[in-house]
Amino acid sequence: METATPFKLLLVDDDPQILLGLEKIISSHFSGDEILIFSCKNGLMASQLLASEPINAVITDIKMPLFSGIDLLKFMNEQNLACSSIVLSGYDDFNLVKNAMRLGASDYLLKPVDEGLLINALYELKKQSGQLPSFTRQTYSLTSILKMQQLLEGLIGSSDISLPDADDFEQEHHISGQTSCLMCYVDIRRALYSNYLTMFQFLTDRVESFLNSSREIPLLNPTVVYGRLDTYWIFLLFTDEASFEPEKILEPFLALLTKDHFKYSFTTAWYPYAHIRQADEECRKGFEKYYFDLPYAPSDAPANWQTLSESLDAAAAAAAAYDYASTIKNLELCFAMFNFLSPSISDVRKEMHHFVYSILNRNSAFIPIISTSKFTDYDLFEHIEKSESLSVLKKHLYSSVNYLIGELIESMENKDDYVIQKAKEYIHNNYQDNLTLNDVATHVFLSENYFSTLFSQKTGTTFRNYLRSFRIEKAKELLTTTNLRIYEVAQQTGYNEHSHFVRAFKAITGQSPGDYRQMKK
Template identity: 25%
Template sequence: MYRVLLVDDEPLARMGLRETFDWEGSGYRVVGEASNGRSALPWIERGEVDILITDIAMPVMDGMELMRQVRESFPSVKIILLSCHSDFAYVREGIRMGATDYLLKPTMQPTDLKEVLDKARSQAEEERRIRDLVEHREQVRRREELEKAFARLLLGEGTEESAAVEPPWLASGYRAVVAELDGAARLRSEEGGIYTEILMEELQESFYEEYGGEGIALRVGAEQLILVLKSTDGLERLQAKAAERGCTLTLGVSGPAAGAVDFRRAVREGREAARLRFYEGPGAVRPYRAEPGGGGAPQSGRGAKEPQEALLAALEAQTAGGRAEEAASLLDELAALWSEQRPSPAEVKRQARGLLAALRRPADAGSEAAERIEALQGMESLEEVRLLLQEALRSLQEPGEPAAVPEDAGLHRRIVSQALQYLGANYTRNISLQDVADHVAVSRNYFSELFKKVTGQNFIDHLIHLRLEHACGLLRTTTLRVYEVAELSGFNDVKYFSKAFKKVMKVSPADYREKRPSAGEEGT
């Protein structure tokens, strides 16, 4: 409700204004009355006034001087002048100085007052909108400047640049928190890379909403944020924001750091702590522990690798000799050694790839082996890797099948071509990766890998681009509302549609429609 101050040296005039208009019902509240400009100023100085209605001719301080002082010191206050016919020269001067409008006291009606008040309110709302937009853009500019400086610092560059923009709170102490998106491979496969990017942008924005000006959030890769913050209070709320979006975050928290000089060390500690997800599970806040066996550096030197390499060689020998029970026992022993020594996830996966190659049957030249290798890359826990290797070992013990003819590139292209035809006819329907894989009679994981190999694009992202192209056509050629365009293009959520559209097209659906590009300009 907008607050109004009435200023007039005539008590009857003030009473008439107050009593003949439904202030509350019209969305306004009279906060006070004053008989001259000087007595009106305290209300304005206390920030209690949005709209000032003032007479021009008054003793002590007239309306023109009051207006001059208010415009100079409190420009957001809207001013409406009250005048008689003889004051019209002053009215013109007042309008020139920035008054919203004026009212003639002898002929003023309640409808006139409402019209002018609503005009003042509209001006105030528009100015506030512009002011908020300018302030937001300035915040974003400063934020991006900081992010770029610290991204360069992370690469070992720009020390002087980062010092120039270093926020004051950084010198007094901070923590680096590495936020890893859990289940990222599954999300990319099921929802697409565009969805994952939007999700990480939303989480980055949630961080800034939580920490305001005392935090920095860097996007690193597709599924990681590096957070720099003065206090770790509020990390649980950030995880809650992720849960609202149907995902979880593992947060690795560094030890104390101070100044830009400690930044790379703090990030390294945060990453080492976050890496414990591979051994201890996702979705937790994990502080860095420097002591051996803690969240510090894993044992990955040559001395640590030698027992692992020896077990790998023995396991491969048992597999080649057909000694399944001995091989299974050695696999359990290797998994226990990994768990104890905690090499990096990349090292575990390197060794696991070698084992998968050793465990592959000669007949298994196609989809099954490829699926396992593809699945291994996205695994986030040691238990997942162990189960995958156990599955490969069990499949080796099953009766052999006739050697398969290796799949050629022509067959791959035919499968994907058939899938693209199906997509072209059905992309506006609620179809999934599994639906298309069933249509071309291959497994879901194998089709996902094959589609990306042939087209160079994730299946879901390709589907989203098809839908966005269709949406562009509807926006150009129809007057359908945005939510109707989203629904007819295959999107169930108009909010996600708008974000995906802006992510790919670089403009909102409404702005795209307004610009109405020609067919040659619309590429996605």
């Protein structure tokens, strides 16, 4: 008996941990006789292997040094290799993904790679190569899928208007307000197949498998509806008599979804059809359990709302000052505390909205660029509202803040404006110390003489006068809002000698500190 030739798969990524992870996932689903795995740590090594070894399919990262995934796809085209390909991509690689698809890539997978999507993609590749039999199954056109979507909108959509498709369905299947209904929602936002029909068929196969395995559970006049609505794939089951718990009914279907790493939510009780909107609310709310998905908690700072608020405020201040590193440092603590405290998702979004508005209040230069970023990959408000988990929000937020700060720095008339902005920030944060011109020049990596000239040109005043004016403004605040003694105010605003403080204060205000305080009472 002739032994079947294994399907030869080449994995290409410059991260050895990703290569090991992919090999582990694939090996847990396919034996060595089914799929023979090769791996390369860059595109150049992969091109050399492809030139000497017949390969059925390649899964490659896009961004790699020396020889990228795009370079590898171009090589495969130039050599006319009969080899399928899938690209691995990060969220910020969309333009590169489009180029990869133009070069013949059949699909793409987002990092971190979802196990269920990876295995389904491999089944599709093996099927295309003729190594898997084509099963007889019901297939769907886009027209039939859209009709199912219209039916779902009529049954559970937000509109109170009765739609003809829903009315016909209710009459045909004798569904009344008292008919029992259970509902299951599957989150398909990460189910990024090369086309919508493939995704629909993938989930439909699991419904059919579930129905075939659930025949031992008797249901009176069961009716099934499934399809897409918004960002969910929805499964509805109607019956005249609900004699089993929903979880027991759905257990085989949920097991399939779990195996394929889908996020899902279902009704824990049967609902009368008249209350189907309440079932819809329960399912949508059920996804909150997936939101707090970060693997860590805060290590040093106490995890409470006050610390969280202070860290968000510090992050906003850093962002407004174009300090990306400090922004991320503070946001890391915020996300850790969100994950640990697990407040309502609406509270998370409220706090993050406050973070953005705090940046805008501190630095109006962010207003136009945040406005023009709406409906793009860097739309902060969209990410805050639509991200399905903290990890996704964190990734999008970091990327967007980095982009916005970078764009603002580039949009300045020249880099000197950025230097002056950083110098002012340093003065504002350190005016209480014995601050010198050399200290600030060193902070912005300029010589003392050059920085002094540049500062005067850009601000219209000398460094010494700017620092003195800022310190006196802070002193005026302390004199009117606290009961500190004059010498204590002097010490807190960078003056070690009382006489120097009084002289500087009179030079700016025309009054002594004591007279100023008395006047403001």
